[in-house]
Amino acid sequence: MSSQFFSQDNDVTKVDSGSQDSQVEALKQDFIRNLHCLQGKTLNLATPYDYYMALAYTVRDRLLDHRLHTTHRYREQQAKTVYYLSAEFLMGRQLSNNLLNLGIYEDMVAALEQLGLNLQDLVVLEAEPGLGNGGLGRLAACFLDSLATLSLPAMGYGIRYEFGIFDQLIINGVQVERPDKWLRYGNPWEVCRPESSVRVKFGGYTEFSEDESGQIHIRWIGDREVTGTPYDTPVPGYQNQTVNRLRLWRAHATEELNFADFDRGDYVGAVADKIFSENISKVLYPNDNTSQGKQLRLEQQYFFVSCSLQDIINRYRRQYETFDRFHEKVAIQLNDTHPSIGVAELMRLLVDEYHLGWNRAWYMTKHVFAYTNHTLLSEALETWPVSLFESLLPRHLEIIYEINQRFMNEVRSRYPGDLDRLSRMSLVQEYPEKKIRMAHLACVGSSSINGVAQLHTDLLKAQVLHDFYDYWPQKIQNKTNGITPRRWLLLSNPQLSGLISSQMGQGWITNLDQLRGLEPYADDPKFQQEWQQIKYEHKMALTEHILLFNDLEVNPDSLFDIQVKRMHEYKRQLLSVLHIITLYHRIKQNPGLNLVPRTFIFAGKAAPGYFMAKMAIQLINAVARVVNADSEVGDRLKVVFLAGYSVSLGQKIYPAADLSEQISMAGKEASGTGNMKFALNGAVTIGTLDGANIEIREEVGEENFFLFGLTASEAQALKAQGYHPKSYYRRNRELKAAIDGIANGEFSPENPELFRPIVDSLLERDEYLLLADYADYIHSQERVSQAYQDRVNWTKKSILNTARMGKFSSDRAIAEYARDIWHIQPVYPS
Ligand SMILES: *Cc1c(COP(=O)(O)O)cnc(C)c1O
DSSP states (O other), rough: GGGGGGOOGGOOOOOOOOHHHHHHHHHHHHHHHHHHTTTTTOOOOOOHHHHHHHHHHHHHHHHHHHHHHHHHHHHTTTTTTEEOOOOOOEEOOHHHHHHHHTTTTHHHHHHHHTOOOOOOHHHHSSSSOSOSHHHHHHHHHHHHHHHHTTTOOOEEEEEOBBBBBBBBETTTTTEEEEEOOTTOOOOTOOOEGGGGOOOEEEEEEEEEEEOOOEEEEEEESSSEEEEEEEEEEEESSSSSOOOOEEEEEEEEEESOOOOHHHHHHOOOHHHHHHHHHHHHTOOOOOSSSSOOHHHHHHHHHHHHHHHHHHHHHHHHHHHHHSGGHHHHHHHEEEEEEETHHHHHHHHHIIISSOOOOOHHHHHHHHHHEEOOOOOOOOSSOOOOEHHHHHHHOHHHHHHHHHHOOOOOOHHHHSSSSSSEEEEEEEEEEOOOOEEEEEEHHHHOSSSEESSSSSHHHIIIIIIITTHOOOOOOOTEOOOOBBBBBBIIIIITTTHHHHHHHHHHGGGGGGGGGGGGGGGTTTTHHHHHHHHHHHHHHHHHHHHHHHHHOOOOOTTEEEEEEEEESOOGGGGGGGHHHHHHHHHHHHHHTTTTOOOOEEOOOOOOOOTTOOHHHHHHHHHHHHHHHHHHTTTGGGGGEEEESSSOHHHHHHHHHHGSEEEEEEHHHHHHSSSHHHHHHHHHTTTEEEOOSOHHHHHHHHHGGGGGGGOOOOHHHHHHHHHHHHHHHHHHHHHHHHHHHHHHHTTTTTTOOOOOOTTTTHHHHIIITTTEEEEEEEEHHHHHHHHHHHHHHSSSHHHHHHHHHHHHHHGGGGGHHHHHIIIIIIIIOOOOOO
């Protein structure tokens, strides 16, 4: 993608600061200096990666300068700060985003050009920091962008995984995982801060003692200790001189070697201890929407939460003598239950380490924490065996029991005699195994509980957290997710950004509601033509990507029908596969059939241990192999699975979509944010009434959204009355043929039984009601094809989708969190 899209009269990236020539000159000088001093190279000896590093350092210098001033301002104003605790941050590549947000993109292009270098050639050398699985981690990244853009005092806290989400290869149609060695060549964006290291204990036992005044003190004697060292990544706001931080913790041994073991001659034992410590931040668990009940996972959670809370307290105490104002200066957001052990850890720190009384500590704790729930799926709700807590975090178990006892007393006095309610609301699950319910801990220890789309919040209130809603009706609220328009339009689609800005200026970049100003152009032939042209260019670029990586030729004039997201049964990638097979069968039965040509594009990683998700990838590739090679099909139908779905691949895919597939079973997708990225880039959605789809449809208008399927309550009712997938299979000839095709080896002739697990799952259980929704889905897809043939009307739909996406800016979401949950104010540069 050439940088020329950022230039000309609709340049959206320039910032007025001195003469442009001197700015370019300064960038050039700094680049050359960094090449010499940090990479030890001259211009003609350097490799492309040396250039990338020197460029990154040149950008980082400017970020750190702003960062210093931002910290100073926050201190001076004694501003309340929000700390966003998340086990995942899916940041995407940093270089071009940072150039854009600093307002030096265009000048950097010019500076590099004068040195004979091309920016885009260097951008792609950056290893993507894939420290997240999917939507949850990407949301955290969008939120950091908006926090900085709104000049809000904020810091992200997480884990600096040495290995992020695995690299996905597709070999013979099957997913193969490879470790993601993203730090292999160094990371120029982070700054290590060893002076802010903290220590974290594990295991051991607790001890009581009484002081002279009869006060009881409890000491936790751990049997292992690790050191957490923070690595800070600057997070710039959009051209506003605010730079916040993402602080990620790395675990290592407290002593490089255990000297006691060493002196006893146990050299290997000493080194092994070091390895145990480093394991904690070694690798991201690759599960999305599923809890992995492994001890190491709990160790990771406690490690980063304890590091972060100690850091928060240290920062607070540098400014304030007592804890009186702690809750007025600190807000902590729990991104799902992954950091919810923080409730017990803050109590421990305040009571055991800083000797606050229980009631005062509990008051502080309840006021600083807020909890975001991200899922209704029961397999994703985290519970930890009490036995694991006993051995790993004995003091926290005592604290959780104490919190629970006090909470149960309150519930008992509100609902005397309601024993069922007590056991439902308890932080401790008794059967079949004694476990701690982390969502309950988060609810009890927080001032606010929020869902991430209206339907999701309604379902939390009515079902998953119903007792808590009964108990605290004001505590549960909705905060519909959003995405940052900087990365997901300005950066990923500079062409469309330029066109929009040429009509209405650049205000939309930080005030996305202004996109409504596009509505008057939705029918304008010239504007429509430019709009179509830009979509075509992105489809062309994706066509080239497909040719390069999948060795497949697709037609950029065909309808690009795209489903990209984590592979999961509830997301129903297989429903789209059933549609493809149905179209294929129609062609085979009627070779002259006049079909609107479609290219079906999939991408997404499957958790390595998730058999059905991996099998779905295999089926998509099997269907692709048969369909793509069938000369009778021609270019009416092509199927592509792109390997290695990631933020940077997403930036290529979303702008190239005509149709966005958001087809989860209603009531299962908490919000979705991929749906927003597609629509913002002018794709029209086919979707169920699930998650944020409902609100997207409300905004863009029902005539600009292809709806199908059961509603969440219809789906629940169907299951309650007894669901029989086979009856749908028997009654629908095309559905039967599609499933029979899979069952009979039509797509796996060398192994007809290969996809038996998929067939059995659909016919025997069909937990996610694919068969119940199939007929309506096919119908809706026929309306899509019809609509697509009317290019003028389709383009209008596309423009109106973009124009009406203002609500889904993460700036709106963050402004709501700041107002309703955190009670924080912006601190603007003077
Ligand atoms: C936006 C995004 C997601 C979330 O997609 P959904 O369709 O909402 O599940 C997952 N992965 C990446 C890389 C993303 O950018």
